[in-house]
Amino acid sequence: MAHRMIWNQTAYFGPGSIAEIPRELVARGFTKALVVTDQVLVDTGVTARVTTLLDEAGFAYEVFSDVAPNPPIECVQAGVAAFATAGADVLIAVGGGSPQDTCKAVGIVTANPEFADVRSLEGVAATRNRSVPIIAVPTTAGTASETTINYVITDVERQRKFVCVDPNDIPLLAVVDPEMMATAPRALKVATGLDALTHAIEGYITAGAWELSDLFHLKAIQVIAAALPGAADGDDEAMERMAMAQYIAGMGYSNVGLGLVHAMAHPLGAFFDAPHGVANGILLAPVMAFNASSSAEKYRDIAAAFGVDTTGMGIEDARQAAVVAVAALTESLGNPTTITEIGASEADIPALAQAAYDDVCAGGNPRTATVEQIADLYRSLL
Structure with a gap:
């Protein structure tokens, strides 16, 4: 069986690595950038860390800061128009998952205008042209969008999120600078860190996993389990390790898929605007328990990656130890543990369960789940 692995052409890591951006832009012959970000990052000065470097280098750019959390179709379409108006030839994504995903969609639609409705990009899109070149600068240690072939867009009209999978969307260059992540609020660090952990665990057990992806995911689990609490509380060294670990997880899951946690988290984001990492944190341990036998x-x-001594432990106890370790970390970080806390009720469960069943990520789960089983999982978390 052939296994395909796709990553960035080039990536930089470490404190201060954003300083490489102007040199890379000039060396690659670009002349003007559209910086895709959100207003919070502009207001807090995070985006300016990149644009100041562009100013100092005399590199032309404009800023598109209208990205919303769980970015809707309309946001992508506005970004496509902004790119055309700017006369830019390169995109720079500065932000967490929402700006990164918006930027990918903007780059893809610009290069493949027949997909201007955005909805038609759902699933494995039949695009023919590579995205407008993207330099991806993450500001959270979670989604790893800077190295994946995936992005997620919200269809507000139909109250659903959809996943787009497209090798043509992968950023040309990733710049993973932990200093760009350090000032994020604690709650955001927790949510995005749990997203990274979910990527690593789901990628490790997904149906498409294989030896090379296993190496990435197991290392990511080990690092995240140790570093996430410290990173959330402002430890710079732990933040640097989280930045690396979430990227490593992205190198794996982007190529082998995810599972039921993500399938169930997407409707929670679409229905209640729940932050994606928060939803993953609520679901991860319970879905792991559901998948344990598979x-x-x-x-x-x-369990061993979390520091549990599994020597001589029977397989059932080892599986339980893994679930307990994940649940304990989630609880210790203060993430919500019920879907009631993000606005869900019993009346929502049938629609949530059907949406999760239909989600593209469900196909990668190691245990096939029926709509009724998914509904029971949601119900157990009320």
């Missing part, structure tokens, strides 16, 4: 020895590896 994951062979891999739960033993997950």
